[in-house]
Amino acid sequence: MWQCHSFNGKCHDFTAFEAAIDTLKEVEAFLSANPSEIVTVILEDYVETPNGLTKIFNDSLMKYWFPASNMPQNGQDYMVSNDYRFIVFTSRKHKQESEGIAYQWNYMVPGSASQKCTPWE
Numbered sequence: 001m002w003q004c005h006s007f008n009g010k011c012h013d014f015t016a017f018e019a020a021i022d023t024l025k026e027v028e029a030f031l032s033a034n035p036s037e038i039v040t041v042i043l044e045d046y047v048e049t050p051n052g053l054t055k056i057f058n059d060s061l062m063k064y065w066f067p068a069s070n071m072p073q074n075g076q077d078y079m080v081s082n083d084y085r086f087i088v089f090t091s092r093k094h095k096q097e098s099e100g101i102a103y104q105w106n107y108m109v110p111g112s113a114s115q116k117c118t119p120w121e
C-alpha cells in the first residue's frame with residue numbers, strides 16, 4: 001500500500017510516494033513519545049483489497065486506534081484517558097461497516113445526531 005498524491009487513484013513516478021507502513025510507523029513513534037497528543041488522518045481512500053487498511057493499521061497503530069464504534073456521543077471526552085489517540089476517517093462509506101473505519105461524512109458535517117450526513121459529490 002502506498003501513500004501518495006495520485007491521479008485517478010494511482011501513484012505515478014512523477015509524484016512523491018512512499019510505503020504507507022513507513023509513514024504509519026513514524027506516526028506510531030510520535031504517539032509513543034508524546035502520550036497526550038492525538039493524530040487524526042483523513043484518507044482519500046483508494047484501497048480495494050478487503051480489510052487492506054485494517055491489516056496495515058494492525059501492523060502499525062492498532063494500539064492507539066480509536067474505533068468508529070467508540071465515537072463519542074453528546075460531548076463525551078475519553079480519548080486520551082483510554083489511549084485512543086489515532087483517529088482515521090475514510091472517504092469510503094462501506095468501510096465503516098466492513099473495517100470499522102469511520103466514514104468521514106458521518107462525523108465531520110455539523111448537524112444534529114439524528115441527521116444522516118450526505119457527502120457532496
